[in-house]
Amino acid sequence: MAHLDRLSGNEAVAVAMRQIDPDVMGAFPITPSTEIPQYFAQYVADGLVHTELVTVESEHSSMSVCMGAAAAGGRAISATSSAGLALMYELLYVAASSRLPIVLAVSTRALSGPININNDHSDAMGARDAGWIQIYAENNQEVYDNYVQAFPIAETPEVRLPVMICQDGFITSHAVENIELLEDEEVKGFVGEYNPEHYLLNSREPLAVGPYDVTHYYMEHKKQEAEAMKNAKAAILEQARRFEALTGRKYGFFEEYRMEDAEEAIVVIGSTAGTAKATVDMLRAEGRKVGLVKVRVFRPFPGEELARALKHCRAVAVMDKSEGFSACGGPLFAETRSALYDLESRPKLINIVYGLGGRDVSTKDIAAVYDRLHHLAQTGQVGEVYTHMGVREEV
Amino acid sequence: MSSQDMVEIRWHGRGGQGAKTACLLLADAAFSSGKYVQGFPEYGPERSGAPITAYNRISTERCGIHSNIYEPDYVVVVDEGLISCVDVTAGLKESGAIIINSSRSPEELRPLLKGYRGRVCTIDANRISREILGAVFPNTPMLAATVKVSRVVDPEKFAKDMEESFHHKFASKPQVIEGNMRVLKTSMEEVQG
Structure with missing residues (x-):
């Protein structure tokens, strides 16, 4: 049974994260996404999630934490904005090409310069060619709903790509509005258990993640990545269909x-x-x-x-x-x-x-x-x- | 949705006075009474004491508009000094009201409001807060006065909901609940205009 609440867009994302209960969060604050790790850290402190919260010194490291955790076989999340996303830039490509189904919440904000903390899409749009699925929201309800659908899309075997769940910084991230939340069990049921096929902590299958790729193989790998992005279309529609069956709320491209x-x-x-x-x-x-x-x-x-x-x-x-x-x-x-x-x-x-x-x-x-x-x-x-x-x- | 079904409120305050908190508390109160709400501050490079703006939309259907509010039904001025440096009545509907934190009467303030012909209300929020709580926290009195003037939520239900939320918020220091409730009730009684 759904229940009604009133939450800002940032808090809505944090609630979805709590309901999913991922394995690892790489956390570094930046306006206007700071509230997301702030709320989530409270859930960790209160024992509401089993997530390992790794506080780091930069967004380069928070994304690196996510990559390590996802390569090990866990579910990994982070949240960022603006210059924080820009500082992840190198890793965004590595995460996507390593086919790590990380979910990153982005409260979008202008990029410097001139320095400005307010909303536009220049941060997320700057990362549009990094190999990440990008899903944008109109309001708090949509960013919550999109977040719940993110892991099943990312983890679809034919896809295995990271996902950015974007909302407008301040305009929705800091606006309190009515929202219909799913019960924790409904979200857990929708997202399901994560059983990666290949992962570093599997002692029966030693493997390397992210090694040098010589010219002889590089293009084949990029073609596979491009095919995965094409496959994401079907996965997005499939998860939208499941989500509509659960909530009645209809989503598409x-x-x-x-x-x-x-x-x-x-x-x-x-x-x-x-x-x-x-x-x-x-x-x-x-x-x-x-x-x-x-x-x-x-x-x-x-x-x-x-x-x-x-x-x-x-x-x-x-x-x-x-x-x-x-x-x-x-x-x-x-x-x-x-x-x-x-x-x-x-x-x-x-x-x-x-x-x-x-x-x-x-x-x-x-x-x-x-x-x-x-x-x-x-x-x-x-x-x-x-x-x-x-x-x-x-x- | 017709505009009659929606009430739009603009808050003017100074960084640190709690205008944003009051705006969000009003959204909470309206939500509790079954309304659709928006409560959002306008952000910039915050400094304590700098003018800030926050907004509420309260309606019977979900409001999809995500812009600032240019033609509010009500304006709340948490710091009287802003009247001389911010165009507080800009776009304010004459069928609405402006509610100002001031020890002066509505008649004394009206000449400062650029010919605004609607209802002018005042409440000495600083004094009420100082007398009852021993310090200046103008946002709770301004919130109470706003509810009383706008009736965007039923004042009695509002008082009951706030008492519950104070019990939750101040669970570790129940001694402040009684004072805050007195601030709320006194403010609803004392608002003029």
């Missing part, structure tokens, strides 16, 4: 909101989707045919599915909460535009970089995007493809 007959649509990741849905409702009440696609899974990228969802639209704005400095748009835009290329007829597409360093996004801001899309659909004039939202040009 993305959420389509009022897209059935939508002519103008926004594609967005994270908490802004909630603000945008409220805007869609207001505009729908005025008779406007607007809709929204909220991308939940960014890695693996659901390109074909997204193209199918958008192909009937006349105009689409892809909103990026990170600036990729490609000089032609953010990462979500690049992926979405690439996904649409194979369609016979495509919607007109624009890219809006928004919300960097915690810049707030209101329903009025979103309504202005739909107005721009409407104008674009009416006139066929795309104008500037790649713009930034709400920037004061003269400071």
Whole structure:
């Protein structure tokens, strides 16, 4: 039986961690994810979990702890943000290529510089090509639900890749909202026992993890890793199906909101989707045919599915909460535009970089995007493809 | 969800005064009365004494909006000195109210509020706190005054819920529970306007 509570996004993640009761946590604090190891350390101190909490001197080490623990055959977790994720960068690739099913909670935050503690997606987006599955949440409920699904996805034998469970730093990590929690036994039952096929503590099967890979084998291993990421799509949908059977809450690669007959649509990741849905409702009440696609899974990228969802639209704005400095748009835009290329007829597409360093996004801001899309659909004039939202040009 | 079903509250305080805690306690109280809640602070480089803002949305359905609040129904000012340096009435609905921690009367403060024509309420939270608890903790009195003025939760149920939560929070020092409950009740009685 589910029970109702009110928790911040960070506390929701910590509760899911407690319910899963993993073997090891590599812990190092950084704003705005600090509360996660803080709550979890209390659970450890209170004897509510059997987890070995390893407090270290940096995120490079916290991820190294996770890798050692996962290679030994345990379930390993950590949490981080911003510069902490950047300091893990080298290890992220090693964890993924060593096929270690670690779960990392990321309360997303801007990367320096200039130094800023507030939310955007530049930290997680910077790690998008590291070989990790990335699942993003709109609110506390979703980050909790995604976290519960993470280990079964990561540990699927055809996948065996680490997972990042991302939520918007402060905006949801520090916002207290209603939440429906599963009972501890339900979570334990859903996640199940972990029985790795190969692990270092198995004395009957001596093995090495992470040795030098010569040119003669390296490409084969990277191809296997790429295949594993393709396989993750089926695993994500399978765990979503199991989760829906347990909770009634439905998840997929993305959420389509009022897209059935939508002519103008926004594609967005994270908490802004909630603000945008409220805007869609207001505009729908005025008779406007607007809709929204909220991308939940960014890695693996659901390109074909997204193209199918958008192909009937006349105009689409892809909103990026990170600036990729490609000089032609953010990462979500690049992926979405690439996904649409194979369609016979495509919607007109624009890219809006928004919300960097915690810049707030209101329903009025979103309504202005739909107005721009409407104008674009009416006139066929795309104008500037790649713009930034709400920037004061003269400071 | 129509806007009539949702109450939006903006808190202005200074770092260290407990405005964020009061905001989260209000979210707790509203949750206990069966509402959907949001309670969230606006973060920056925190310094003790610097102006901070926190927000509540309280409604009968889940609210998906995750922006700051620009047109609040109620504004709570935990430090009177902020009136001169922060635009506390910005966007405040005239059908709502502003609740200020001050020893002055609503009539004395209204001229300082940039022509705000809605309800102005005051409560001497510092004095109440000092007299009953022996120190200045303005957030509990401001929370109580806010509940009384906004009736976003039933004041009697609020007092009962808070007493339970004090018993839990102060389990190791029960001697402070009685004082905090007196602060709560006195504040609900003394708020003016």
